[in-house]
Amino acid sequence: MTEPALPAAFGFLASARPGGGRVPDAVFATRGSHTRVDTALPDQSLIATLVHAPGIAPDAAQARDTDTAVLLAGEFYNRAALHSVLPPGSEPDGDAQLLLQLLHRYGLHAFRLINGRFAAMVSTGRRVLLATDHAGSVPLYTRVAPGEVSASTEAKTLAAQRDPRGFPLADARRVPGLTGVYQAPAGSVTEIDLDSGTATIHRTWTPQLGRRIMPEDEATAAVRAALDQAVAARVAPGDTPLVVLSGGIDSSGVAACAHRAAGSLDTVSMGTDTSDEFAQARAVVDHLGTRHREITIPSADLLAQLPYAVWASESVDPDIIEYLLPLVALYRALDGSGRRILTGYGADIPLAGMHREDRLPNLDTAVVYDMATFDGLNEMSPVLSALSGHWSTHPYWDRDVLDLLVSLEAGLKRRHGRDKWVLRAALADALPEETITRPKLGVHEGSGTTSSFSRLLIEHGVAEPAVKEVKRLVVRELFDLTVGGGRHPSEVSTAEVVRSAAERFARGAA
Ligand code: ATP
Numbered sequence: 001m002t003e004p005a006l007p008a009a010f011g012f013l014a015s016a017r018p019g020g021g022r023v024p025d026a027v028f029a030t031r032g033s034h035t036r037v038d039t040a041l042p043d044q045s046l047i048a049t050l051v052h053a054p055g056i057a058p059d060a061a062q063a064r065d066t067d068t069a070v071l072l073a074g075e076f077y078n079r080a081a082l083h084s085v086l087p088p089g090s091e092p093d094g095d096a097q098l099l100l101q102l103l104h105r106y107g108l109h110a111f112r113l114i115n116g117r118f119a120a121m122v123s124t125g126r127r128v129l130l131a132t133d134h135a136g137s138v139p140l141y142t143r144v145a146p147g148e149v150s151a152s153t154e155a156k157t158l159a160a161q162r163d164p165r166g167f168p169l170a171d172a173r174r175v176p177g178l179t180g181v182y183q184a185p186a187g188s189v190t191e192i193d194l195d196s197g198t199a200t201i202h203r204t205w206t207p208q209l210g211r212r213i214m215p216e217d218e219a220t221a222a223v224r225a226a227l228d229q230a231v232a233a234r235v236a237p238g239d240t241p242l243v244v245l246s247g248g249i250d251s252s253g254v255a256a257c258a259h260r261a262a263g264s265l266d267t268v269s270m271g272t273d274t275s276d277e278f279a280q281a282r283a284v285v286d287h288l289g290t291r292h293r294e295i296t297i298p299s300a301d302l303l304a305q306l307p308y309a310v311w312a313s314e315s316v317d318p319d320i321i322e323y324l325l326p327l328v329a330l331y332r333a334l335d336g337s338g339r340r341i342l343t344g345y346g347a348d349i350p351l352a353g354m355h356r357e358d359r360l361p362n363l364d365t366a367v368v369y370d371m372a373t374f375d376g377l378n379e380m381s382p383v384l385s386a387l388s389g390h391w392s393t394h395p396y397w398d399r400d401v402l403d404l405l406v407s408l409e410a411g412l413k414r415r416h417g418r419d420k421w422v423l424r425a426a427l428a429d430a431l432p433e434e435t436i437t438r439p440k441l442g443v444h445e446g447s448g449t450t451s452s453f454s455r456l457l458i459e460h461g462v463a464e465p466a467v468k469e470v471k472r473l474v475v476r477e478l479f480d481l482t483v484g485g486g487r488h489p490s491e492v493s494t495a496e497v498v499r500s501a502a503e504r505f506a507r508g509a510a
Pocket residue numbers: 243244245246247248249250251252268269270271277327330342343344345346348353439440441442443446447
């Protein structure tokens with residue numbers, strides 16, 4: 001099995017109807033070539049635009065047989081295991097074909113078997129299946145009416161279409177301001193009857209609530225093995241991966257595993273004129289011997305890119321946007337052709353890395369809460385990097401790594417006075433001592449993003465206690481302009497939106 005350097009498709013806009021139809025031109029935030037797909041099945045037609053890396057035909061992103069057609073954005077990480085349950089002699093060529101064969105054997109339960117980063121649309125008989133990976137890490141949106149199901153990996157492409165009008169979809173999240181558009185839940189298959197437009201949601205994954213007690217050495221060995229495997233599955237043979245590296249334990253751990261898996265590694269760190277973690281990243285670079293680059297982005301330029309962060313993530317959560325903005329700015333600064341990028345994103349959620357005290361009850365409360373509320377925030381969206389043509393993937397949210405980390409008892413996460421103890425101990429032989437013991441520092445803190453965004457608001461006359469609320473208004477207005485309104489982020493001025501949000505807040509508060 002050879003693994004491609006990039007997935008066959010990064011995203012799609014698709015429509016299924018009993019008769020034919022056509023897919024309107026789509027404007028994706030994802031950068032890439034567009035390929036049209038037009039599949040006539042006996043009982044329905046599936047037409048789509050796939051967005052994919054230029055120069056790579058997206059053949060492996062689509063598959064069909066007599067009665068079923070599959071579209072896939074993203075990739076699978078447990079291919080060998082998936083192949084092993086197929087009849088001998090079946091040689092699926094690419095992940096969409098693999099999925100098609102699994103669907104024949106297991107029906108929609110096939111999605112329970114897959115460890116991946118993907119969104120999929122399946123047309124079969126008079127039904128449409130919309131599936132997300134366990135984490136919903138590739139966002140998937142839909143608009144459903146009797147006789148038509150539209151689906152897209154970017155809500156903005158559905159906003160641009162007025163049809164179909166859209167039925168309510170029970171148990172799915174409405175997209176703010178976009179009538180009739182819903183986001184498919186993480187870890188689920190939405191099964192839609194094409195004739196009636198009625199839907200049933202089947203959960204295919206849920207965060208564990210039970211906790212495992214393990215001896216220290218067993219827990220650290222299990223974490224190391226799971227992370228090594230998840231990183232290796234995300235490294236393509238012959239390709240040098242790129243790790244976005246802060247010098248914190250999470251990304252440094254990924255860098256150590258990736259260097260081992262690939263034999264060579266590129267790393268990149270971003271900082272601003274107000275703060276950076278360059279020295280801490282450099283310690284890891286020197287230890288591993290990576291080819292490294294530092295990118296400094298002035299805070300004013302960083303804030304000017306807020307419209308891009310909202311456009312790419314399609315998130316309305318201001319805290320999440322502060323985490324994502326420095327990364328979006330970093331990805332945008334990476335020139336050249338599409339790279340496979342690994343991040344240390346998401347480790348703090350199952351490990352409660354933000355928990356800065358020794359008592360354990362609150363730690364597990366934080367884990368349960370965060371695991372119950374991540375869906376729809378779009379923190380892991382591939383569009384963040386795909387807007388400059390790069391494919392990003394997050395080993396800590398690999399299904400096996402995540403299941404393990406979530407399930408460990410709280411005393412293994414906070415231990416010997418350290419946050420994320422089990423991860424630090426698991427990586428002790430692979431990284432410098434200073435990296436292993438370095439306290440957590442959020443990307444929004446290390447880059448000064450939170451404080452420079454606050455300062456911008458205060459310069460526009462926002463009072464200190466109102467900063468949080470005005471940030472929420474700013475992000476929502478950026479969302480309405482770039483996602484709902486179809487404005488390109490290059491035409492949207494952060495300063496103007498801040499001015500208007502500050503004024504609206506002042507009027508409302510007066
Ligand atoms: P820790 O959580 O212990 O600080 P970390 O810095 O690796 O470890 P986060 O701060 O949670 O993790 O940041 C999330 C991810 O974003 C990182 O793992 C890394 O991949 C990326 N990242 C964060 N800051 C930077 C930066 N300054 N330059 C490049 N990548 C970064």
